[in-house]
Amino acid sequence: MCGIYGFIGDGTVEDLVNGLKKLEYRGYDSAGIAFAKNGSLIIEKHTGKVDQLREFLSSNLEKRIHAGIAHTRWATHGVPNDLNAHPQSDCTHKIAVVHNGIIENFSTLRSQLQAEGHKFVSQTDTEVVAHLVEKYFNGDLLEAVRRAVEDLNGTYAIGVLHSDVKNEIIFARRKSPLVVASDGKRSFCASDVTPLISSVRDVMFLEDGQLARLTAGDFEIFESTSKNVDKKFHHIDWNEKDAEKGGFKHFMLKEIYEEPRVISDALTGRTYGGRIAFDELSEWKDYLKNLNKLNVVACGTSYHAGLIFKYFFENLRPFNIEVEVSSEYRYRNVFVDDKTLTIAISQSGETADTLESIRLVKSLGGKVLAISNVVGSTLTREADKTLYINAGPEISVASTKAYIGQMMVLYLLALHIDSIMDGKHPEIVKSLNKLPEIMDNFITSSNSKIKKVANKYVGYANFMYVGRGINFPSALEGALKLKEISYTNAVGYQAGELKHGPIALLDEKFPVMAVAVSDELKEKMISNILETKARNAHVVAILTEGDSDVSSVVNDSIHLPKLPHYLYPFLVGSAFQLFAYHVADGRNLSIDMPRNLAKSVTVE
Numbered sequence: 130m131c132g133i134y135g136f137i138g139d140g141t142v143e144d145l146v147n148g149l150k151k152l153e154y155r156g157y158d159s160a161g162i163a164f165a166k167n168g169s170l171i172i173e174k175h176t177g178k179v180d181q182l183r184e185f186l187s188s189n190l191e192k193r194i195h196a197g198i199a200h201t202r203w204a205t206h207g208v209p210n211d212l213n214a215h216p217q218s219d220c221t222h223k224i225a226v227v228h229n230g231i232i233e234n235f236s237t238l239r240s241q242l243q244a245e246g247h248k249f250v251s252q253t254d255t256e257v258v259a260h261l262v263e264k265y266f267n268g269d270l271l272e273a274v275r276r277a278v279e280d281l282n283g284t285y286a287i288g289v290l291h292s293d294v295k296n297e298i299i300f301a302r303r304k305s306p307l308v309v310a311s312d313g314k315r316s317f318c319a320s321d322v323t324p325l326i327s328s329v330r331d332v333m334f335l336e337d338g339q340l341a342r343l344t345a346g347d348f349e350i351f352e353s354t355s356k357n358v359d360k361k362f363h364h365i366d367w368n369e370k371d372a373e374k375g376g377f378k379h380f381m382l383k384e385i386y387e388e389p390r391v392i393s394d395a396l397t398g399r400t401y402g403g404r405i406a407f408d409e410l411s412e413w414k415d416y417l418k419n420l421n422k423l424n425v426v427a428c429g430t431s432y433h434a435g436l437i438f439k440y441f442f443e444n445l446r447p448f449n450i451e452v453e454v455s456s457e458y459r460y461r462n463v464f465v466d467d468k469t470l471t472i473a474i475s476q477s478g479e480t481a482d483t484l485e486s487i488r489l490v491k492s493l494g495g496k497v498l499a500i501s502n503v504v505g506s507t508l509t510r511e512a513d514k515t516l517y518i519n520a521g522p523e524i525s526v527a528s529t530k531a532y533i534g535q536m537m538v539l540y541l542l543a544l545h546i547d548s549i550m551d552g553k554h555p556e557i558v559k560s561l562n563k564l565p566e567i568m569d570n571f572i573t574s575s576n577s578k579i580k581k582v583a584n585k586y587v588g589y590a591n592f593m594y595v596g597r598g599i600n601f602p603s604a605l606e607g608a609l610k611l612k613e614i615s616y617t618n619a620v621g622y623q624a625g626e627l628k629h630g631p632i633a634l635l636d637e638k639f640p641v642m643a644v645a646v647s648d649e650l651k652e653k654m655i656s657n658i659l660e661t662k663a664r665n666a667h668v669v670a671i672l673t674e675g676d677s678d679v680s681s682v683v684n685d686s687i688h689l690p691k692l693p694h695y696l697y698p699f700l701v702g703s704a705f706q707l708f709a710y711h712v713a714d715g716r717n718l719s720i721d722m723p724r725n726l727a728k729s730v731t732v733e
């Protein structure tokens with residue numbers, strides 16, 4: 130939440146805006162930049178998205194600057210307006226601060242600073258940081274920031290620029306991510322790697338409590354005690370093109386079309402004949418063999434991938450698996466022992482509640498395996514081991530390809546643990562290897578058909594998504610996708626639960642999206658569909674092609690090829706993503722940046 134970008138070294142205002150644009154998915158309530166010109170601090174900030182800021186700056190874009198910091202906001206304290214936009218400044222108007230996170234003691238600090246004579250102009254918690262730096266500054270910006278952050282409770286990633294300090298900018302982190310790099314001429318800092326990969330590939334992730342001093346040719350890292358820290362680099366091999374739209378109308382559609390490639394990359398080097406091999410887990414053979422419990426923690430879409438994992442694993446062997454939303458798990462009195470493995474799933478690897486959940490597990494002596502997309506993210510650094518999904522940057526706020534990639538890695542993990550426990554399922558491994566081609570055919574041949582169905586439903590205000598077994602989490606995920614990008618009320622239920630209450634909602638204005646593929650639960654699904662039809666609901670079924678039992682009782686159908694039952698969640702996932710996409714597009718909405726949301730939820 131909130132994107133921070135900054136560089137020092139020769140550049141332009143436009144470079145600053147371009148870097149910020151790549152972080153816009155982290156928040157888009159307002160955008161702003163700060164740089165120094167002839168000893169004065171210039172701040173430009175506006176409500177709205179980065180393109181609005183760009184337009185506002187149009188006559189200044191080519192202006193040369195030596196250093197700048199920039200921010201795109203997801204509002205926490207204070208409504209989105211120009212005053213609350215970052216950068217925030219101090220009384221002398223020499224200091225600019227950008228911030229991601231929440232300063233929990235900002236109100237106390239603000240009162241203290243006001244009593245000392247500081248004047249505040251915004252409602253933000255961030256402004257206290259600018260005044261604290263002002264208070265502590267006596268020529269050494271690093272020291273002033275170090276003292277300022279000592280006073281803060283809560284979470285922060287901050288960037289600070291001082292118009293009298295020409296040759297450095299300072300960044301500091303506690304719990305909100307920051308990554309630093311230098312190409313020898315310019316040094317950069319950002320909330321994540323996306324704005325950096327066009328210039329550098331070796332980056333350093335700041336740890337909690339660390340500060341970074343960036344100069345044009347290099348950077349230094351310090352502990353809160355001012356001790357200099359050795360640099361530890363991560364190599365990023367994401368393709369720069371992955372962070373561009375490549376001819377698609379929206380990132381979301383592009384990322385759905387990337388799903389076959391994502392599945393194939395998740396499989397690469399991890400299957401041999403009918404076997405699974407995870408080099409990353411080689412030291413854990415004995416531990417995995419003796420497991421008797423799996424805990425899965427995650428939020429949102431990643432949680433749904435976790436639920437599918439549970440169904441898939443239980444199909445391989447009965448096992449004690451608990452899947453819990455991180456924001457609940459972290460406050461529970463949980464049971465963890467040396468035969469428990471906690472799997473934390475997070476695309477970004479920065480989701481605050483998921484991080485707190487794993488900290489809880491680790492404090493109880495438990496082991497944590499991260500499933501993440503972002504190399505070097507906080508989750509991957511704090512977990513004992515990580516399996517990367519290798520999906521490449523996911524720009525659209527709605528998670529699509531990462532969800533499909535998570536599922537694939539989780540399937541492989543389930544098969545791996547099962548095989549260590551003596552299970553053998555070569556036919557499943559074989560079928561997983563065929564999935565990239567199946568997905569590719571499905572997405573390319575079905576997109577326009579799904580669009581046609583979606584166009585019929587653009588005007589409806591409520592949707593009920595239902596499924597059973599391994600396709601029940603798909604219903605939850607389908608409903609989540611629709612509500613987040615089309616602002617439509619959509620609820621997901623186990624189809625068998627309808628009659629216990631939700632069926633009361635249904636009428637001809639409340640369509641039902643039913644997953645009724647040809648599996649062992651199909652007959653039960655047909656009964657549930659008929660119950661909804663009896664209440665005049667329109668039903669759109671996701672069914673297996675050629676299955677007239679289902680197609681004859683529903684209003685509209687989305688056809689999937691005949692597959693082993695455990696592969697359906699992948700295609701159902703893409704089908705629901707495309708349906709949500711076309712409903713939202715039919716309403717001309719801001720699909721990649723839906724209102725009120727942001728990618729990478731770093732607040733609790």
Ligand code: F6R
Pocket residue numbers: 428429430431432474475476477478479480483526527528529609610613729730
């Ligand atoms: C929905 C979506 C969110 C995320 C959730 C967790 O499309 O993107 O529900 O899945 O915020 O994020 P990560 O996986 O980064 O922990």
